[in-house]
Amino acid sequence: MTSTINPQTALIYVMVTMAAVDASMSDKELRKIGNITAALPAFDEFSQEKLLPVAQECAAILQEEDGLATVLGLAKEALSPNxxxxxxxxxxxxxxxxxxxxxxxxxxxxxxxxxxxVDRLVAVAIERGAQARHQTA
Structure with a gap:
């Protein structure tokens, strides 16, 4: 069985969903998504020109009934466990x-x-690492 979206699209869907959860995507959140897609190995084969269309596609799905469940279901299907x-x-x-x-x-x-x-203890460690990376002096 093949997925309906590719892993890079799935990763972007998850990030866009997080940025949109409070009904406003901040410039910092949008920059973070752009920086992640530009820098991390998971996006080595991803064209940055596709970022906006993929983000808009995700936003459109989120507007539908059960949009969150749809987006996360597509992401789960497209992503390997790791x-x-x-x-x-x-x-x-x-x-x-x-x-x-x-x-x-x-x-x-x-x-x-x-x-x-995602295992709860792994999630806590990931969250703590994210907080540590974004501390200001």
Missing amino acids: MRETAYAMAADVAVADLKVGAEEQRLLEIIRNTLG
Whole structure:
């Protein structure tokens, strides 16, 4: 069985979902998504010109009934188990990009963790690492 989206698209879907959870995507969150897709090995074969169309596609799905479940289901289907932890890490980085993690973002991290099957202890370590990377002096 083949997935309907590729792994890079799935990773972007997870990040866009996190950025959109509080009904406003901050510039810092959008920059973080752009930086992640430009720098990490998971996106070596990804054309940056596709980022905006993929993000818009995700936003359109999220507007549909059961959009969140659809987006996360597509992501789970497209990602291997080890890449699901990578997706969670990217979501955590986007969540802390604007230096505040609200209740909506915490709840979405929990939903992503449960949907993707990321171990709770692994998730806590990932979240703590994201917080440490985004501290200011």
